[in-house]
Amino acid sequence: MDWRVRRIGQALFTVWGVITISFLLVRLMPGNPMSAMIVELEEQGISPTQARYLVELRLNIDPEEPIPIAYVNYVGSMIQGDLGHSMYYDRPVVEVLATALPWTLFVLSWAAFISFFLGITLGALMAYWEGGRLDLGLTGYATVMGSVPFYVLAILLLVFLGYRYGIFPTGGRQPTGVEPGFNWTYIRGVIHHAALPVISMLVVSGAASLSMRGNSIRVLGEDYLRVARLRGLPDSTIAIQYVARNAILPMYTGLMISIGSMFGGSIILEEVFAYRGVGYYMMSAVNQRDYPLMLGAFTIITIAVVIALLIADLTYSKIDPRAGGGKSEGL
Amino acid sequence: MKDSRGPTDGDGQPKAADGDGQPKAADGGSVNSPFETISDIEETRRDRYRKRYENYVYAPFSIIWDDWRARIGLAIIALYVFVGTVGVFLVEPTTNLDGSAFIQPFETWEHPFGTDRMGRDLFADTIHSTRPILIMMASGGLFTVTVGTVFGTIAGYKGGITDTVLSSITDVFINIPGLPLVIVLAVMFEPRNPVLVGILLSIAAWAGLARAIRSQVLTMRRESFTEAARAMDVSTSRIIRKDILPRLMPYIVINMMNATRNIIFSAVGLYFLGVLPFEDQNWGITLYLAYDAGAHYRPGALHWLLIPMIAIIGISVGLILLGQSLDRVFNPRVRARHRNGEAEAEGSEDVEADNTGMMKQV
Amino acid sequence: MTEQAVSNDDRDASITDPILEVRNATVKFGMDRGESRVLDDVSIDIERNEILGVVGESGSGKSMFASAFLDAIVDPGTLSGEISYYPDSGGEVDVLGLTKSELNQFRWEEIAMVFQGAMSSFNPVRKINTHFVETLTAHGDTVSEGMERARTILSDLYMDPERVLRSYPHELSGGMKQRVLIALSLVLEPEVLVMDEPTAALDLLMQRSIISLIEDIKEKYDLTIVFITHDLPLVVDLADRIGVLYAFEFIEIGPANELLEEAAHPYTRALLKSTPNLTAPVDEMRPIEGSAPDPVNEISGCSYHSRCPMADQRCEVEDPGPYIVDTDHDVHCHYWEEASEAVPMPNDGSGTETGSPDSDQPISVQTPETRPRWAGENPVLSLDDVEVHFEATQDEGLLNLFTDPETVRAVDGISFDIYENDVVVLVGESGCGKTTLGKAAVGLERPTAGRVEYRGQDVWEAKETGGDIPFEDIRQSLQIVHQDPGNALNSYRKVFSSLEEPLVRWYDDLDGNDRRQRILSMLKHVGMSPPEDYIERYPHQLSGGEQQRVALIRAMLMNPDVILADEPVSALDVSLRVEMMDLMLELQDMFDTSYLFISHDLANARYITEKTDGLIGVVYLGKLVEIGTPERIINDPQHPYTRALCWATPELLTETDRTDDSPMRKIDIPDPTDPPSGCRYHTRCPEARDVCREVEPEMVDSGTDETHQRAACFRAQENHEYWTSESIVED
């Protein structure tokens, strides 16, 4: 079978797995949210039929239905994009998250882009001046940064750049009192609000630069590099087409995987900076025990990550001619 | 040496012992071929223990000790372990109104780290937080490494349908973002026991390791040295233990260090967010309380935030330093050099090369 | 010997029109253990349009010598001395005095280089075409013109230019990459081509084909070639002059045929004798004792004195300067005049005429004692119509869900027997399935059809359902020694631990001290002394030869009946091969084993089989095409493919003594997933006729009972339809 088809199938399988896990958690676990919800509603004096209707609306699970049928219906509504109804916000989960998702993606893509770019450039420079002052300094820096959790950094940034010196706003995702739209004040405000979360995520570039450094040093010792130099190729070609390209290849999937972990990290960051993205809503759902919203956010994040990884794998064969998918595993 | 033993049919070699386990003392000179040589000295249990001690204790430790990073790393971790085991008996747990509120660190020796809003002693707090955190790290780290290694090795070595099943499970866990899953599970299960917390936090962390190990085992399975072992009819489990695992060890050790570091990061992070239920005192809870009380903007309360942060950073620095140097223990080149007593100047290029592709955060 | 006319005492008299002059070239490396000289004061002139062969074993400084011409010594090394280049257009270039940009132009435009690592000489993510284009642009050449040139060169090297240019490096076979690299080095029309082991990683057939291509290319493009290799026989018929490097300096330089017939230096003579080949009597082949000196230790006097049989006091103190043997033949040995007595060669004393045997006469192969081969005995191992097919998944960019995976017919119906104390050598190109066949024979690869029987018991049946002989015993009796000794030993285990494994598994009654004692005595027996030191070592602390010995002992400790030895000597230096093979034969005597050898080198195959009365089997694309005694296979090959292998085996014969026309129509081996119909060799066979395309030839006896010669070619059968069929060879 074509490995691409297999890979897409695997992605779908993951999404299905996550949906199933959330169904099991909600419906089957002892003391599960569904029963808790029914009890709570009935305590509030709502009639059992009404309670049953409300539960079905919020969780997409009809408590009366036998489990297999409930499961099929649950998966069915998930596929149709119905993630249930948020109790706390009293709105469909999809609606709540749809407004939040772009903001999260905005911060994430900036953070990812900048950290990869920085990591790769710095790593390449470190390799070029291997053993030099920049190399030693940055290696040390990267090691130290590796031991600082990014949310600690976030809190410190918030304390100093936000509260102490007031350089950046301490919360929110857009400027107050400015008409949202395509005008400079607004855009500047948005960037201003995103700055601290983005900076906090850049810690990852430390790790990226270290692996880029290692890879580049390896490539610098390859035969083809020596031949390229002897052939008199210009330094820029050698640096970009020979060293950089071959050094980035092994990192490529790693970088994409780190998008997954950055997504996870964004939950904590959005909470710290009160930045209303998907993670922020997920946390507020956790605190309010708003299960539909929590599971919805979890599902959305999973799907986003699965798509990112899918893109990573599918595009990898485009940039590395040797990657023929399953071919390497053929014999 | 031309005098051959005549036709051989599988058991032509001399049996050295005849049932009672006593090796016959052959006089070294008169055997026909070097193949028949046996020793005239019996190996004692003590010899065996001494060999084990040399291979598994003495050599690794003296190799580690050659590296300054390892010395610092070991010292830091030993300090934390000491604090977590012995320290808790030396320092009384603190209570509210132990001292007055917001005493600054090093202001008085009664409260070297200062106090919080309720007047709790932060020094005692820090000491008593260490134990549950260490337990979480150890259990989570072991869980990650064990599950990852077992899945990866079996999938890679067995191949076929076993591989397909194990790899599919692994792939699902690789694709699921770890932290959100952990949050959902934490909310649902509300784990309180530190061991459970540790395992819960690493519920998806083993997958990356499993995949990496699988592909390495897959390569090794095709290499000549495992084929030679198979030809000698060495059992699969022994091949895995003796030939494959030692080569994976550097990788496993680095992952263990990374995994434990990630455990402490996410554990503290989740306590800080209030996702995990509070049980014993720990740094994450301190951080939560401090943040909740607005220590990040309140004057004079910053140390409340800083002290748990420093505690976290301290132990992860220790883990990183140790991880960077631990793989040297397994590197045959280092071992050989070490045995020859040659001084070695250069750092650990190999370590960094091995780190490639293992940039997982949280 | 036309050069003899020039009579002048000046040692460079023979060089009339030098293109390169190297003076006192020295390369030094600063290392932890002290400074090491890896090229020691080398001076040599290179004549315009000559082919200079440079021969040296690994660690003789030959790669440094190659890099010196382009001032391209790798980094911590420093090059001193003088290198002058005289272009055709006149003038003189001081190579070491060039600025960086001048050097960038000089390299590749004037002197180009072909590395030994062709596999890794291309950027894996860029197409071959890009490599050519970027080279042309970097040197300011017109791309369209340059690419025209590139296409011509590629087709001169027997490749399809369009297909090659469109490919990525990993899509080409090793031999193709090597030829593309040669084309790439010629695209800027350099005057000098330096080739550093350009064929080391290739099969003999490919090697030989490339060598003859080099000759053509040299003529066509007016090149001066410096050809560096460890393989003396390979260059003798290619080079005009040969220089022998030993311990970082030239110890002898002279015209190729003179060096071959009247080598003056004891080392050159020993090297010639140690090289397995097809002509010299096997009993004359001798390894060189000892090992080459360490570059760190400065040696006083002659660098060869520790291994030289004629060394005396003077040699230890006085550096032997060049002595003139002939106008164009120098040697660095005080006693060169006595060398021919001290290190006698089979062809010594006779004039140049008789030194090269007449190619029509059967060459000096001893006739094996005529005895019917194990008549009446039962074979230890018997293969019956064995097939091994692999499935290769094929994904070429299309979303083709429904295509069947392609099958590689690695082994396709092969039968032969191995008896007690027997030796069978399988030869063939890489990819022909010989290794797979070998592994199937020793039960490490499951045949997809056919039977492998150990003393009459089907091996796989024994494994699955049990049989008369338990599988354990079979497993113990069939062992393997791998090709790459570095990989056959686990680099994380000490020698002791690796060798202990078979004893722990099979001899419960031995305790730790017994095991240790036995291992020590084995190590000592194979010449690894002191064994107490060796057992504590890791594989990386052993030389290639020592690693191979350890692997061999490990197999022997199992006390097996048959050992599959997969190219056991090809990773070793030429001068060590004979020694290793002798050791294997000695151990065979001691342990009463049989060997199934695998080799791509007919010379090694001949050495082994002739010493043991074994058989050589020739494998081509999963088929056994010919089998017989070495005497028959080499002197009277029946199958055209065997003939090609003989042609490809480098010989210690000079140019005039051998034919240079390739007995093959195509250089590259066909795709094993889609083998040709009929006779699989018909796409390359120079004798192919119409019937060969359709009908598959059977193995038929073509010799007597004693020679066991059988071949699968219609030409071995009289009265076959073949003789009336149309030829399909177009010229």
Ligand code: SF4
């Ligand atoms: S100089 Fe002496 S040691 Fe050197 S090769 Fe000649 S005889 Fe042997």
Ligand code: SF4
């Ligand atoms: S059968 Fe035909 S094609 Fe095959 S080797 Fe003989 S002559 Fe050549």
